[in-house]
Amino acid sequence: MIPSEAREVEDAHYARYYARKPVTIVRGRGALLYDDKDKEYVDCTGAYGACIVGHAHPKVAQAISDQAKKLIACHGSTYNDARAEFVLKLSTILPGDLNKLFLTNSGAEAVECAIKVARKATGRRKIVAVKGAFHGKTHGALSATWDAKYRKDFEPLVPDFVHIPFNNPEIAKETVTNDTAAIFLEPVQGEGGIRVPSKEWVTLLSDLIHDVGGLLVADEIQTGFGRTGKMFAGEHTGIKPDILCLGKGIASGLPVGVTAAADGTMSTLPVGEHTTTFGGNPVVCASGSATIDILLEEHLVDNAAKAGEYFKASLLGLMGKHRIVREVRGLGLMLAVETRFDAHEILTNALNEGVLMLDAGRNVLRFLPPLCIQTSQIERVLATLDRVLEKEELARLPGSSTAGNA
Ligand SMILES: Cc1ncc(COP(=O)(O)O)c(C=O)c1O
Numbered sequence: 001m002i003p004s005e006a007r008e009v010e011d012a013h014y015a016r017y018y019a020r021k022p023v024t025i026v027r028g029r030g031a032l033l034y035d036d037k038d039k040e041y042v043d044c045t046g047a048y049g050a051c052i053v054g055h056a057h058p059k060v061a062q063a064i065s066d067q068a069k070k071l072i073a074c075h076g077s078t079y080n081d082a083r084a085e086f087v088l089k090l091s092t093i094l095p096g097d098l099n100k101l102f103l104t105n106s107g108a109e110a111v112e113c114a115i116k117v118a119r120k121a122t123g124r125r126k127i128v129a130v131k132g133a134f135h136g137k138t139h140g141a142l143s144a145t146w147d148a149k150y151r152k153d154f155e156p157l158v159p160d161f162v163h164i165p166f167n168n169p170e171i172a173k174e175t176v177t178n179d180t181a182a183i184f185l186e187p188v189q190g191e192g193g194i195r196v197p198s199k200e201w202v203t204l205l206s207d208l209i210h211d212v213g214g215l216l217v218a219d220e221i222q223t224g225f226g227r228t229g230k231m232f233a234g235e236h237t238g239i240k241p242d243i244l245c246l247g248k249g250i251a252s253g254l255p256v257g258v259t260a261a262a263d264g265t266m267s268t269l270p271v272g273e274h275t276t277t278f279g280g281n282p283v284v285c286a287s288g289s290a291t292i293d294i295l296l297e298e299h300l301v302d303n304a305a306k307a308g309e310y311f312k313a314s315l316l317g318l319m320g321k322h323r324i325v326r327e328v329r330g331l332g333l334m335l336a337v338e339t340r341f342d343a344h345e346i347l348t349n350a351l352n353e354g355v356l357m358l359d360a361g362r363n364v365l366r367f368l369p370p371l372c373i374q375t376s377q378i379e380r381v382l383a384t385l386d387r388v389l390e391k392e393e394l395a396r397l398p399g400s401s402t403a404g405n406a
Helices: 003-013 058-070 081-093 107-122 139-144 148-154 169-175 199-211 282-297 300-321 344-352 375-396
Strands: 025-029 032-035 040-043 100-104 126-130 161-164 180-185 215-219 243-246 257-261 325-331 334-339 364-367
Touching: 040 375, 058 282, 081 100, 081 282, 100 107, 107 126, 107 139, 107 180, 107 215, 107 243, 107 257, 126 139, 139 148, 161 169, 169 199, 180 199, 199 215, 282 300, 300 325, 300 334, 300 375, 344 375
Parallel strands: 126 161, 126 180, 180 215, 215 243
Antiparallel strands: 025 032, 032 040, 100 257, 243 257, 325 334, 334 364
16 A cells, blocks of 8 residues: 555445544654655554554564564454463552453453452442543443443443543442442543642542441552552552453554453453453564563663653643643643633644644643653654643734733
8 A cells, every 4th residue: 555545445335433633643652653655754643552662562573583483363252371481570560469461452351350350359339430430432331431422323332331520529439338349439530621630539439338338449441550650540549449441552553452450350350251362462462562671671660751741841831831731630641721711723733843632622732752751752742732821812802912820
């Protein structure tokens, strides 16, 4: 396929389920991406958080290629060395006693498994999730997801899911009862706009669910593996989840999801009740093992903390300069800038200037760069953002100067 034809062909033959950016990405390296005309972009999307060690890392490419030459297909009904190595490596970095794992092909599927395990392990139906939450778009996961725009045409969804308001202790106390199987919690809400809950509220949720004998399910699909400057975002508050859902970057962009729990919890689903053909695929597992090695060898969790601190402080500096910026929030390299107006033009103008950013709702710019992003690349993003914010400010708030609201 000639890269310049990709857009026309995909528009003709690929379901229009994604809001598309008008760019054809053909290669990448580290935190940089290149389009079909070889224009360079700093990638602040990280493939929606699925690229943590950087694009096309040579060690990941080597591991994938070596494994593909040996064995590509291997169903979970036989043992496999690449799968064994991956689950062993994962078990060594997972918190607490969460050392029994199930491998899936996506984050949503990791959540599906967690819903079934939570219900089976407790013998209860009721699941408490949080307003603003995103847990995926398959029917079970969608029942835990909050946003009406994803849910409304598919209701009724899976019954017995309730949503409590973010950071509200009183309603949490009223809602978590003796018939609650689990609370599903994102330690930092991602799609919901990069919202960091208070430590007190998160601790309360953990205490409430454990007091009634239910399970705390942490959805770290977006926050896990160093994204927030800790290996897992639960470390910021000290919560100890009973079930952990993971996905996104752990196989460097190959499809994967992980549901992890202690043996006693995980084993409540008997043989055959929950399986998937491709789960634990050897090539994905080889990529996952290489990704964990790189994460540790290149100290990328520390880099996410340090680079994230610099990035956030600089974004706060831009907030002081541009009245159009309402708030800056986030942890590590999971950051957001909330604007006073629709952020669409800002994203488009940044793209034209060589910076790929994400949104999270109508007026939130979201930054999920690879954890290896360098200071000079962050500076490029900041300089671009400064220019596009100024342009937007002049258009939206005529007469405004960048002297702003410092
Ligand atoms: C917190 C969270 N949970 C679940 C999912 C769903 O993962 P996937 O898109 O791999 O199904 C996402 C995806 O963005 C997510 O951010």
